[in-house]
Amino acid sequence: MKLLFASDSFKGSLRSDRTIELLGRAAREVFGDCETDGVPVADGGEGTTEAVVKARNGEIIPVTVHGPLLETEHAFYGRLSETEAILEMAAASGLPMVPEEKRNPLYTSTYGTGELLKAALDAGYTDISIAIGGSATNDGGMGFASALGVRFYDAAGELLSGKGEELERVAHIDSSGLDPAVRRARFTVMCDVRNPLCGPDGATYTFGRQKGGTPEILERLERGMQNYRDVLIREFGVNPDEYPGTGAAGGLGAALQVFLHAEMKSGIETVLDLIGFDARLAGVDLVITGEGRTDWQSCFGKVMQGVGDRAKRRNVPVAALCGSLGREYERIYAHGIGSILTTVDGPMPLSAALENADELYYKGAVRMFRMIALGRQMRA
Template sequence: MKVLIAPDSFKESLDAPAVAQALAQGWCMGMPGAQCIELPVADGGEGTTQTLVAATGGMLHQARVEDPLGRPVDALWGELPDGTAVIECASASGLALLGPHERDPWCASTFGTGQLIKCALDAGARRFIIGLGGSATNDGGAGMLQALGLELVDQAGGPVERGAKGLARLSRINADGLDKRLMACEFQIACDVNNPLVGQEGASAVFGPQKGASPAMVERLDRVLATYASCVETTTGKAVKDEPGAGAAGGLGAAFLAFFPAQLKPGIDIVLDAVQFDQRLQDADLVLTGEGRIDRQSVRGKTIQGVARHARAQNVPCIAVGGSVPVDPQTLDLLSDEGIAAVFPILPAAISLEQALSCAAENLRACARNLAAFSAWGQQQTRQTAK
């Protein structure tokens, strides 16, 4: 039996490669001789770089860049075997880099993300996969553009500060110094939200509060992004403020749409293409996927939805495991509609969250072992019936 094991990470517990390994170990315990293909995946959020590098046999690179508040931080970017660079904005501009008391979307900048892109350009990369999840910023990607040579100018002709506070003084944009190499590149942007840049569903209103913005700051942030969008349109001729996805990562999506040869796509689709999922799916008898929490959000561009859809297209059954799984029939029906034949919890009993996180690998192995043993029993019964 050939089993393709393609899970996401279990947040705060195990990364995707570790989850795939535990599931493969458990399956082989319950069905000795099974062929388990470990193919950890991700949906474009945090962990995508390391997951793609592990799945393809690529390389990780470390670069000293600036964090959201301008402090030095060592960030990672990945290089796949075909030369594609993989960069997560969270690695340099992420919320996880700040303490709760440091969250300040008025000052936070995406400058470090631009520095990572420049590092990859200097290394020869011309194809990029960029993950937009987990940012601490709300600067419309202005900092990233500044790191790549774009000038943001105030009324006196001087450069504006980094962050949204600089955009409050923005008068015009000079793109003459923007790195010319960018236009010879291809950018696939992993974006799983369709929020516009400004307005009630925009970057500031929807995502600003979780980054530390008060209601008053949300209003200020929205105003400066509207001014920024006007300057962007004057400079590029592109109206991005209402574009779906422009509000992703505090407006970073807008910068890519306006100044880069970029395409915004669901992250899981980009990842599955990069790891050649459909090719590896050939001749598989079963797909085993999973993530830490499975709920209604799982069918809104998350990993297990993408994996299940691709498996269904090739008529391969797909089952999912999770630390927290739904019990209501409506959600289970939604998962079934996406091609997930069954969903199984990995927890053996009612335990604390702390215990669940610390014992995830053990519980994944046990769950996979039981599923494999039942599958092996089913195969045996089918053979006996055929006789």
């Protein structure tokens, strides 16, 4: 029997590669001599770079950048080949980088994400994947574009730095200084968000509150984003509201499309392509996947949905081991997931589940594999 392990990380407790180790140990305990393979997986949010680098035997490249509050931060991107690189904005402009008491999207910037991309361009990479989940920002990508040489000015000709509060001041955009390496590169953006830049379903009103925006702050940011949109229309002939995904990552999606002409793709689908997941399914009898919590959202661009759909198309069965189950979790069954077990083995507070994640996951894996072994005996 050949098993393939492809689980998401369990936020706050288990990394994707750790689930591979624990599943392998549990499989050997139950089945003895069995063939196993494992690949770290992520869906385009935090941890995507490390997962893909490990799957591809790449290299993590450290880079010093400016964080969301323009403080000095140590970030990184991933080298996959001589021409391919991968980076995630969570490493440079992520929400966890901002202390809760300082979260205010008026003052955060994507400048560091632009610096991260510029470092990859300066190193000569021409095929670059960018994961844009988990942002702390709502600057329309102004900071990001500024780091790549685009200049934003107010009506008095003053240069703007690229923070959310400056959206309302943008009067002119000069893209003549855009790094020429941009024109020689191809950019794939991992994004499952379809929101436009402005409006009730736009960047500000959909995602701004979780980044620290009060109703007053959100109203100001929306006015600023509308002004920014109007300048983009006037000077570049592009209306971001007509393109899905421009509201992603606080409007970074708009800058990626306008200035980089980037291609927006599903995060999990891009990751699965980058790690060669389909080829790994050859000869596999069963795939094991999972995530920290499975609910209705798991069907929209998450790891279990992506893994399940790919395996289903090749008639490979999939079982899942998850931390917990939430509302409408059963919807994931339509995506090739045949069965779900949870790691918890009794009522317990979340803190206890996180503290004992390794032990609970291992014991849950043993239970799952023993059930699979029993099914094989019944079939025999």
